[in-house]
Amino acid sequence: MKCSETIKGNKVKQRLREVLDEIGTELQKERLRGKVADYIPPLAQVDPAKFGMAVMLHDGTLISAGDAAEKFSVQSISKVFALTLALGKRGDAIWHRVGREPSGDPFNSSILLELEKGIPRNPFINAGAIVIADILLSSHQPRETIGEIVRFVQSVSEDDDIFIDEFVARAEDHTGFNNAALANLLKAHKNLDNAPPHVLGVYHHQCALAMSCEQLARAGLFLSASGCNPLSGHRIISVERARRINALMMTCGHYDGSGDFAFRVGVPAKSGVGGGILAVVPGIASVAVWSPGLNQHGNSMLGTRALEMLCRQMNWSVFG
Known part of the structure; x- marks a missing residue:
């Protein structure tokens, strides 16, 4: 078209x-x-x-x-492209797992997530983006999911010189304790299908796009x-x-x-x-x-x- x-x-x-x-x-x-x-x-x-x-x-x-x-x-700009991919895979079904409202709280806050029983306010705060990563991971292995995200961004930019900065990704894995808390809280509320470490691996790598x-x-x-x-x-x-x-x-x-x-x-x-x-x-x-x-x-x-x-x-x- x-x-x-x-x-x-x-x-x-x-x-x-x-x-x-x-x-x-x-x-x-x-x-x-x-x-x-x-x-x-x-x-x-x-x-x-x-x-x-x-x-x-x-x-x-x-x-x-x-x-x-x-x-x-x-x-977190990567969350736009991850959301685009997730909507392509699951359509409006994703809105059963993540909301569409502003949070009014810091991007890494867990307060509303706990009060609202594991449903993040929107896909752009960290908790919501972790759910989106889980949706993308559900049809692939972690490495394949990361590759799919990179290829999509390369495609829409028409530029193959876009990659994951592994130094940044490893640093996020080593220091992302708050994200780990969010992922475990999501898992406790049954809003994460995959193992939290696997989901966080995808999420931290997408954020490390250079x-x-x-x-x-x-x-x-x-x-x-x-x-x-x-x-x-x-x-x-x-x-x-x-x-x-x-x-x-x-x-x-x-x-x-x-x-x-x-x-x-x-x-x-x-x-x-x-x-x-x-x-x-x-x-x-x-x-x-x-x-x-x-x-x-x-x-x-x-x-x-x-x-x-x-x-x-x-x-x-x-x-x-």
Whole structure:
């Protein structure tokens, strides 16, 4: 099935290049950059001065700035692609095991999970993403499941140079005690079919995907085009499913900071504690930004500011 593409004029593209340069120049001067995720040792070693941003339009134009070609650990941004795969396998049946509501709590909290008898609020908090990993694992061995996730991301990005950073994955396995607690709590409530260590292995490896802003912007393009690849015209997911994933990104993609992000930026987006954010501008573009320092909610401090500046300057918002 073919899908329509939005071709941006040269003046708009030139303005976009100017805006990205302005953002990079302004944020380069910023001293308050947040705090890197030091509870995952490899992430603690990342230079907080790093900043990259990439925008991919529906005609294939890629406009980037800063360290946009440098790979980083996408962490929870991977949950978007895992959810897409799980919906393809099980459809709406997954919503019997995970909810669709914002949590209002930190991404790694176990409080609501215990109160709500093992049903995570949404697939983007850690507990919900662990359930999604369990769904993907149910039809494969762990190694095959990890490979399937990697191949899917390579496919939607049309780039084979995307891989798991094994150093990061091992570090997460060795330090992910809170995730282990969540997995065991899910198992106790019979919302995990597989052995917790196997599920956590899949989850920690998917979070250790290494991608650049340019690769990530390309990978998320189908979500900005109603589930189609606007470059090839091939449909990846249905229009309805793309809308639902975007809705979840808008309401739950920044954990207990999702409302503030929607207020300030106004487009669906998913953050990761590696400092990356994947944002979707429906009908126009996919955007990826990376700045390792995080705010109090675990979202990129300067990445959020960069997207706020971009969307304001380009008049991009789902709210008109």
